[in-house]
Amino acid sequence: MKAGTDEHKRRFCEDFIATHNPYQPEALPWPALDAEALARLRAIPFWGEVLTTERRAGAIVNAYAARIDDPLVRQAVALQAYEEARHARLLWLMARRYGVAVGDVRAEPPPADLYRAFADFGYGECLDAFLGFGVFNIARRAAYLPEPLFAIFELLLHEENRHIVFFINWMAWEQARRGRGLAWLRAIIALRYYAGAIGRLLGTVRRGRHAADGRDFSPTQAAIFLDGFSLRMLLEECCAEYDRRMHAFDAQLLKPVFLPRLAGFVLAGLRLGRVGRGRR
């Protein structure tokens, strides 16, 4: 299937709309947590950051949806906005229920350039999801929190997975409409956006370190789950989990491939470095 065609558009929009899960956060089976589980949940330092991101996402995606001329694409993007706002509701509910401090949750108005904001946000989600899937898997396997809570967060993660598959297909379709459909041109555009997303993530990590006042916590480190994990083990986990999740999606749809490829290069470098050190 050729990216940018009407058939492509119908496929990525209809797949996204058909797989929407109509759950309500208030009706989810929130478990009772004992003192240890509560302490572990509260020790995770990035809830405020995640909640702010979800609120901001809902506002940007909703504002962008209103500007889309194609009715099917508009319906799909509006559905994503609904899901992002529901993520914020779910996290807010969790924070209230279990006494998790989320700090001052900022609510800024969406930026003026909504196309750019939507694209920046989409590539940022691709990066967060790639790292988040791996970290989530490690934390779940380590039973860091009770399984019923992981089952609730899994709803959210699966939605983020649908969002990034939808986004990458939308981006290819949109670029084709703008006359930038050639694969190499799309790759250069993606590279620019990914560089921005990685820069923003590093900025968040730096700010988190600063706010944590030298303690080994940051909004994106999840250091508490990762005790004993090397960069190599973390990247291998992220790649394996990403691959597993992406296989569950329609094989005809495009998938975000830049980050697993980049991670593959980094892993190859780390393995080479180890072989080199072993020879010395």
Ligand SMILES: [Fe+2]
């Ligand atoms: Fe979200």
Ligand SMILES: [Fe+2]
């Ligand atoms: Fe999302």
